[in-house]
Amino acid sequence: MSGTGARENIFATRMALTNTKLRLKGAQTGHSLLAKKRDALTTRFRAILRKVDEAKRKMGRVMQLASFSMAEVTYATGDISYLVQEQAKQATFRVKTKQENVSGVVLPTFEVDRVPGSDFNLTGLGRGGQQVLKAKEVYAKAIETLVELASLQTAFTILDEVIRATNRRVNAIEHVVMPRLENTIKYIISELDEMDREEFFRLKKVQGKKKRDNAAAEAQRLADAAERGEEPQEDEPEAEATEDLLSSKDNDVIF
Amino acid sequence: MEALFFNVDTGFLEAIVRGYKAGILTQSQYANLTQCETLEDFRTQLSATDYGNFLANEPTPLSTVTIADKATQILVDQFNYLRSNAVEPLSKFLDYITYAYMIDNVVLLITGTLHERDTHELLDRCHPLGVFDTMPALCVATNVEELYQSVLVETPLAPYFRGCLSASDLDDLNIEIIRNTVYKAYLEDFYQFCATLGSPTTDVMQRILAFEADRRTVNITINSFGTDLTKEDRAKLFPAIGRLFPEGNNALAKADDIDQVRIVCENVGEYRAFFDGSSNSGANGHGDDAGFATQLEDRFFHTEVHLNKLAFLQQFQYGVFYSYMKLKEQEIRNLTWIAECIAQDAKDRIQDFIPIF
Structure with a gap:
């Protein structure tokens, strides 16, 4: 008996055996597909990780430049923050979302959409306008880096999540589903063998019993004949004994 | 003949302003300041100059904005001292200096009014030199018409506004154009006034x-x-x-x-x-x-x-008064610049300020 591992609670029949074998095959296909997916995602994940690292370093530099250009503006014009805040009426820097498909995983990517022109292009007209423009450009670049980083970071988190889930599935199939199915198959096969052997043994027993019964009946007949003083007739029992056991329907045999 | 009677009214103030001028940071002091590693060093270096311990009560970490604000406050105090001791026509001359800041403040308030902001918070952002008595009244106005009719005409800047703008202009013109138009009127007026002196x-x-x-x-x-x-x-x-x-x-x-x-x-x-x-x-x-x-x-x-x-x-x-204000402003800009460079660790640009003496 295969009691070595978990198996499905199933009747050991040939039908069940065929079904289980089919399921095992399905599980194996699924396993190899998921493993491929996992590998593809991991490659992508590594690439993104590298890009995130680059983008973060770049952001540090760009942000420093940006805040320094702000210092230049302050040097040339003084505090312009309030004027700029009040005159900004519409966003000139927008972010669009698009979707990208990586092995069945939908990753959102953000894209920069800059509307030309601005509301405060006359700020610092009398003094420092060039610095204001420069600061605006530098900050726009800084935000571009930020947006890039944001889409990378989102992809990073989502991919991380998906890779974990896929890993779990791969492992589950490899270590739980497939062993169980294999165990079930072993169990069914061994049960079927066992049943074969039992059947064979029972047939032998039935045969033995029949033989004994026949022998007893023969002895009885001979004894009866001796009592009557008659010669025993050999012919009839001889014919009976050569009769095929399987060809006649016997009430003791159920199937 | 001018020189003969000059000192009767203005000799004292001129002496004061020349004294102030001696306190303007020198080349070697700048050299020391640019060597600073942190803003704490910067504060220590500054306390050895005429600024004294003006940052002494500021909590750490210092911000460059605080430094600029405090330095401006010192300049404002000095100016107010000069202004309160001045007599005509120097007082008028000093008033003219403040008009430039007033224009900035008024434009700031107009911007706030146009966008229906709470103008009281704007008063904090105004340049202290440009504060005038009726300025808080600008906050009372709720629309541009009212601002122009009842408030703006009361200010010393009224002639500049009246000369170049109508109330409807305030609504739809770009605020920078208004500022520059008014400033142009101011410069021309100041020029004429100096001609009379x-x-x-x-x-x-x-x-x-x-x-x-x-x-x-x-x-x-x-x-x-x-x-x-x-x-x-x-x-x-x-x-x-x-x-x-x-x-x-x-x-x-x-x-x-x-x-x-x-x-x-x-x-x-x-x-x-x-x-x-x-x-x-x-x-x-x-x-x-x-x-x-x-x-x-x-x-x-x-x-x-x-x-x-x-x-x-x-x-x-009287030019010394104007010049002193401008030089001091430049000095504050220099200090802010150096402080900014120290704070942002941009030592390669730290020499880009303009030394005065």
Whole structure:
């Protein structure tokens, strides 16, 4: 008996055996597909990780430049923050979302959409306008880096999540589903063998019993004949004994 | 004859202002400041100068804004002392100095009113030198019409606004154009006022104001390239004084790129040097223009400092008061710049300030 591992609670029949074998095959296909997916995602994940690292370093530099250009503006014009805040009426820097498909995983990517022109292009007209423009450009670049980083970071988190889930599935199939199915198959096969052997043994027993019964009946007949003083007739029992056991329907045999 | 009676009214204040001037940071003090590693060192270095321990009660970490604010406060205190001791016509002259800041404050308040903000919080943002008695009243006005009719006409700036703007203009004109229009009126008025004070004040002040006007003209021209400011509107913003006026202004109003500005400015000997090195920028495309304009701004600052220093060479005139204010402003800008460079760890640019003495 295969009691070595978990198996499905199933009747050991040939039908069940065929079904289980089919399921095992399905599980194996699924396993190899998921493993491929996992590998593809991991490659992508590594690439993104590298890009995130680059983008973060770049952001540090760009942000420093940006805040320094702000210092230049302050040097040339003084505090312009309030004027700029009040005159900004519409966003000139927008972010669009698009979707990208990586092995069945939908990753959102953000894209920069800059509307030309601005509301405060006359700020610092009398003094420092060039610095204001420069600061605006530098900050726009800084935000571009930020947006890039944001889409990378989102992809990073989502991919991380998906890779974990896929890993779990791969492992589950490899270590739980497939062993169980294999165990079930072993169990069914061994049960079927066992049943074969039992059947064979029972047939032998039935045969033995029949033989004994026949022998007893023969002895009885001979004894009866001796009592009557008659010669025993050999012919009839001889014919009976050569009769095929399987060809006649016997009430003791159920199937 | 001017010099004979000058000291009766103004001798004391001139002595004071010349004393203040001696407190302006020197080259070696700047050298010390640029060696600082942190803003804490910066504070320590500054406490050895005339600034004293003006930052002593500030909690750490120091911000550059705090440094600028505190330094400005010292300047404001000095100015108020001068102003309260002054008599006519010096008091009037000092008032004129404050008008420039008032314009900024009023424009700030107008912006706030136009966007229906709570104008009270704006009062904190106003430059302390430009604060005037009726300024809080500007916050009472809820719409532009009211602001113009009842409040603005009460301020000392009323003639400038009345001369160039109507109430409806305030609604739809760009706020920067309003600011520059008013400033132009102010400069011209100040110029006229200095003319009434007689020599040598007139000589000193008109030279400084003419430069200021020319600087604005050139800046407005360069900054309006590539914007939707029309050439007619641009011409209206040019002050009608200065060495470029009138034929230079006319040419600048029609200029389309920085090379044309250069040609116009080469007609004036002093301004020729500003455009050195710009002649090859035209070939390199537009990218250099921006960099060059930044450089130009720096040269303007240099010349301004130079002219203001010259004002101290003459005695018995009011120019020293104006010059002192301007030099001190430049010094505050320098301090902010150095502090900013220290805070942001940008040591390679720390020398880009403009030393005064």
